[in-house]
Amino acid sequence: MTGHALRDTCIAHEDKGYRLLKERPVRLFIALIHRRPLVVLIASMALTAWSVYLSMGIGIKSKMKDLLPETAPSVVALQEVNKRLGSADNLIVALVSDQFKALIPHLGGIADTLQAHPDIRKVEWRQDVELIDRNALIIFPTLDELKDHYQSLRERIRDEVKKRTRLLDEDEADAEGDGPTFKRFTYSWAEHEQDDGLSNLGRTFRTGRGKYREYFYNMLHTAVGLKVHPVRSSGDLKFSRHILEVTHDLLNQELERRFGGVGKGQVVSQVVLAGGYRNTVERANQVKSDMLGSIGIAFGILSLIIMVFFRSVRALFCVLIPVASGIVWTGGFVALTIGYVNLITAFIFAILLGLGIDFGIHFFARYKEEHALGRTPVDAMVITHQNCGSASILAAVTTSSAFAALSIADFRGFSQFGGVAAAGVLLSLLAVIVVFTALVFAIERVSPMSRPVVEQTARQARHQNRRPFPLSGRFVLFALGVGVFCLSSAGQVGFELDMNKLMQKDTVKPEYQRVTYGTVKSSAPAVLIAANSKEARSLHEQLTAMGKTPEGKQFLKEHQSLFALIPTKQKDKITWVGKICRKLKRKVKLFEGDSREGADEILKRCEPTEFAVEDLPDWVKAKFTDKTGKVGEFIFVTPRGSINNGETALAFRDLMLSLETQAGTAPAVTGKPIVWADIITAMYVDGKKTTIAAFVTVFLLLLLFERSLVALGLIVLPLVLGIAYTLGLMVLLGIKINFFNMLVLPTIIGIGVDDGVHIYHRYRELGPNSARYVVRSTGMAAVLTSLTTSVGFGSLLTANLFGLNSLGLLSIIAIFAALFTTLFVMPAAMQWLDNRHSPAPSDTA
Structure with missing residues (x-):
């Protein structure tokens, strides 16, 4: 009043x-x-x-x-994640270039220069994906899926062979004239996704393998990125301004020394900074x-x-x-x-x-x-x-x-x-x-x-x-x-x-976001915190089973844990991959065009080997390793749909809280969808x-x-x-x-x-x-x-x-x-x- x-x-x-x-x-x-x-x-x-x-x-x-109290469950869990893993925020550096062959060999040196600054904890510029690439066919599909894919491949090849035999019995003149010609069997998961086991294998491989890239190119393939991890969170506005200025100055000095500067006609035509720190500012x-x-x-x-x-x-x-x-x-x-x-x-x-x-x-x-x-x-x-x-x-x-x-x-x-x-x-x-x-x-x-x-x-x-x-x-x-x-x-x-519907009126992405789009994953996953690696494996298995339920299919997109990259029943999977590859190699000539390229991609990965946690690349283990050296006690879960949609956020949180820990309670979970x-x-x-x-x-x-x-x-x-x-x-x-x-x-x-x-x-x-x-x-x-x-x-x-x-x-x-x-x-x-x-x-x- x-x-x-x-x-x-x-x-x-x-x-x-x-x-x-x-x-x-x-x-x-x-x-x-x-x-x-x-x-x-x-x-x-x-x-x-x-x-x-x-x-x-x-x-x-x-x-x-910042709108929730410090005692809110999601905020408490977030503090625990920050304490054990450090800030998940990163600063994206996009180097715009049309001369990637000249630029790529210098990325390591540029990253070292940035990482030498006391306010920068780590810089990622390349991911060693050789092990994941080689073993992709036993990492991403399940054993049952491999068996189904093999059976589907046999049936489709048999059908195509019969078809080809019938066509060869046709009148030779019709075969050479305007009549129907022989059409080779294709399974193009890139353009025409079919509902059969082999196409599903292609999709599973393509989706899973696509998550792990060697270099951080943007979606338009006009820039390559570096992921900079500063020592403090982007929640500190003053530090965010400081780290943007420091990074910009270091990059200009380093690019001047290596390539003579930044601009049109240079190896690097533009430097764009994005990510959590830029968004905060x-x-x-x-x-x-x-x-x-x-x-x-x-x-x-x-x-x-x-x-x-x-x-x-x-x-x-x-x-x-x-x-x-x-x-x-x-x-x-x-x-x-x-x-x-x-x-x-x-x-x-x-x-x-x-x-x-x-x-x-x-x-x-x-x-x-x-x-x-x-x-x-x-x-x-x-x-x-x-x-x-x-x-x-x-x-x-x-x-x-x-x-x-x-x-x-x-x-x-x-x-x-x-x-x-x-x-x-x-x-x-x-x-x-x-x-x-x-x-x-x-x-x-x-x-x-x-x-x-x-x-x-x-x-x-x-x-x-x-x-x-x-x-x-x-x-x-x-x-x-x-x-x-x-x-x-x-x-x-x-x-x-x-x-x-409540945020900024201007829905057009700023230029810096358009340039850097695709360099890193833009989703904001939730983080499940387990008491130990055994509990984390149990949560991973529960999430895998949940993903097959109607609710899981509606609200769960994917989950990443250390155990997702360490497949179970590796020997059995290797056996079935061998069967698929032998069958595919013998009949690969049935495929042509885009589908042939897809078949060749699978054939390149026909020699998987058994591996354990210690064999994983360092960058993978670092993602799931806390500051005390404990490995595998965190699981990253991405909801399906917009995380800004309240209905999705509430349903997703309920699913996360329906999981059970070893103590029979709901796990600690945080992240943007949980906070919302x-x-x-x-x-x-x-x-x-x-x-x-x-x-x-x-x-x-x-x-x-x-x-x-x-x-x-x-x-x-x-x-x-x-x-x-x-x-x-x-x-x-x-x-x-x-x-x-x-x-x-x-x-x-x-x-x-x-x-x-x-x-x-x-x-x-x-x-x-x-x-x-x-x-x-x-x-x-x-x-x-x-x-x-x-x-x-x-x-x-x-x-x-x-x-x-x-x-x-x-x-x-x-x-x-x-x-x-x-x-x-x-x-x-x-x-x-x-x-x-x-x-x-x-x-x-």
């Missing part, structure tokens, strides 16, 4: 004695600032400058895992750009609103400078506490502009009115603080309490947003109380505010309109009925599980928890301050109906809840109740049959401050993330839904109560 009423609301507090702030301490505070306004301004400027300095050190964490730059853009847009629109409303340059300075100070102080608070912003909290500053400016508008309007009544600057400021200050403190406490309710969430997207927003609202009010006061006094000394002739004060005007509000009980019942209908349809509000599944689960739980907590908090605060069930009912009525109408509009417009806009419900509870509080207090001050006038006076102030609040949230519509756009759009809908119920339903309910207790007065002007 923010300061949604201007002068009229403050009058209510003045007349009824509803003051949180007593006159004596307020006057002492104002007098102190009045004596030394420049000192106060210099002190506040120093605090602001220090906050700016602190804010410059705020980090940006744009990874999804690019995402951070995008978030920063969107954050500053949203703040700038909000600041510009709010400045225009102030100029139009007050028609005064003085108002522009007196309102915006204190609010801007409060926002900067909030940045310093973030730097001292959390130290970073995430995908959601990065945009809280633009939102706080819209929330905090209400306090400034409130204070300036009341001061201007009191000054116009002929009071001295000190007296005018004392009355402003006593009355508007009391209302603003109540508003700020309620709003910040609702935001603070979000901090109970485990999901950091909620908890950090709530904590920062709660602190930001209070700091914005503090800045208005101190900086606004000093700024007004300082300007008064240089350029005193003019005193326009006041024909009638608000105190006189408020009694002149006593006509009843045109809506009453029937409208309230109708509004309640619509609200109940909207709540009953709330179950139709969908939940957006596809992260692809944990985020979805956390949102489900925390969304309900924080919404209930925010509502209960606001309810108790209102009960504490109002101490009247009638007052409580009138104030809460527009809030509840506003939420109901928002849910109904979501169904009507097809807006789904996602992990960005889920913040709207608990947030709008704090903001939406504000209008009701000020409308009610104005009504209480004026008495029965004043609802119509309250709407025309305080209601218009509510329209203005709802507009400024919506500007803060609306600035998110300019962000480059669809999820943040949805947060901004849904917030605007919710704010104006609450405003509508406050301006129409709430006064109608007041009029209804007035009609029941006393007759409406006759219409008078």
Whole structure:
């Protein structure tokens, strides 16, 4: 809740004695600032400058895992993986060239130069695939598949021989003329995949063998890559920037020494850096750009609103400078506490502009009115603080309490947003109380505010309109009925599980990603952690069996473990490979074209030999070896389909957790799909928890301050109906809840109740049959401050993330839904109560 009423609301507090702030301490505070306004301004400027300095050190964490608590199972498992295996992040170096024969011999030397740097742990440039290539036919197919392939090969060759015999018996003239000619048997798994054993063998070999390449060429075969493994994770933005700069400089120096430089006509025409470290920097730059853009847009629109409303340059300075100070102080608070912003909290500053400016508008309007009544600057400021200050403190406490309710969430997207927003609202009010006061006094000394002739004060005007509000009980019942209908349809509000629909608007891959595409595997597998190699083998066997089930075929793409490359029953497999190769060698002339090349590829691998773990290439063993030297205790599992799809992530996580360890429990598992599944689960739980907590908090605060069930009912009525109408509009417009806009419900509870509080207090001050006038006076102030609040949230519509756009759009809908119920339903309910207790007065002007 923010300061949604201007002068009229403050009058209510003045007349009824509803003051949180007593006159004596307020006057002492104002007098102190009045004596030394420049000192106060210099002190506040120093605090602001220090906050700016602190804010410059705020980090940006744009990874999804940063939204989960450290105790989340996937995060705990990820920490274990990083501890034992090191960071899985890598920096891809793509050397664009059309002279690979000249470049390849130098890759080892270039890799050695990079690896010599202390911030680079390892550089991969080549994979020894001789053993895998030689034994491919016993590694990738199972024994049963080899037997099926052999039988299929025999049957197909027999059929083709019979066919050829029949064709040879045909009339020789027909054979030589235009009649049907002999067609050799083919099995082209490259172009025409057939559903037979031999074609399946080709596909199995091609798919499995294709995972292991000697060099890291990109998909277009225009660049060859090196995989650089820095010593620290890409989660460290400062280090990511550093390692990109270091790698770029080392490469330029080395390529200059070896080839005379980089450019057109050189062996290397372009150097492109990509991978996790480049992505981290690019995402951070995008978030920063969107954050500053949203703040700038909000600041510009709010400045225009102030100029139009007050028609005064003085108002522009007196309102915006204190609010801007409060926002900067909030940045310093973030730097001292959390130290970073995430995908959601990065945009809280633009939102706080819209929330905090209400306090400034409130204070300036009341001061201007009191000054116009002929009071001295000190007296005018004392009355402003006593009355508007009391209302603003109540508003700020309620709003910040609702935001603070979000901090109970485990999901950091909620908890950090709530904590920062709660602190930001209070700091914005503090800045208005101190900086606004000093700024007004300082300007008064240089350029005193003019005193326009006041024909009638608000105190006189408020009694002149006593006509009843045109809506009453029937409208309230109708509004309640619509609200109940909207709540009953709330179950139709969908939940957006596809992260692809929430991320960046620009779906075109950046140039650096297009160049490096294909150099390394782009999928983000999950990682299963076993207690020992025996357990890892058991998990591997369970995954193999699971892959043959309907669920496994739907959600499991592949799994890699050390045991996947160490086939069982090697002797039996070697025997059957020999049978296939002997049969194929004798009849290879039946094949032609593309199929002949495929047959020749199989025949090159007809002499597999038995091997064990110690025979595997070093780069393979290193992938499954932890820092202590333990081998084979990790399994990498890739889901089928998009890992950003929530349904896929949830189903995949359930499959992983259905596996059993030796202890009979689910294994520890982590990775991007598991993190996304944990985020979805956390949102489900925390969304309900924080919404209930925010509502209960606001309810108790209102009960504490109002101490009247009638007052409580009138104030809460527009809030509840506003939420109901928002849910109904979501169904009507097809807006789904996602992990960005889920913040709207608990947030709008704090903001939406504000209008009701000020409308009610104005009504209480004026008495029965004043609802119509309250709407025309305080209601218009509510329209203005709802507009400024919506500007803060609306600035998110300019962000480059669809999820943040949805947060901004849904917030605007919710704010104006609450405003509508406050301006129409709430006064109608007041009029209804007035009609029941006393007759409406006759219409008078």
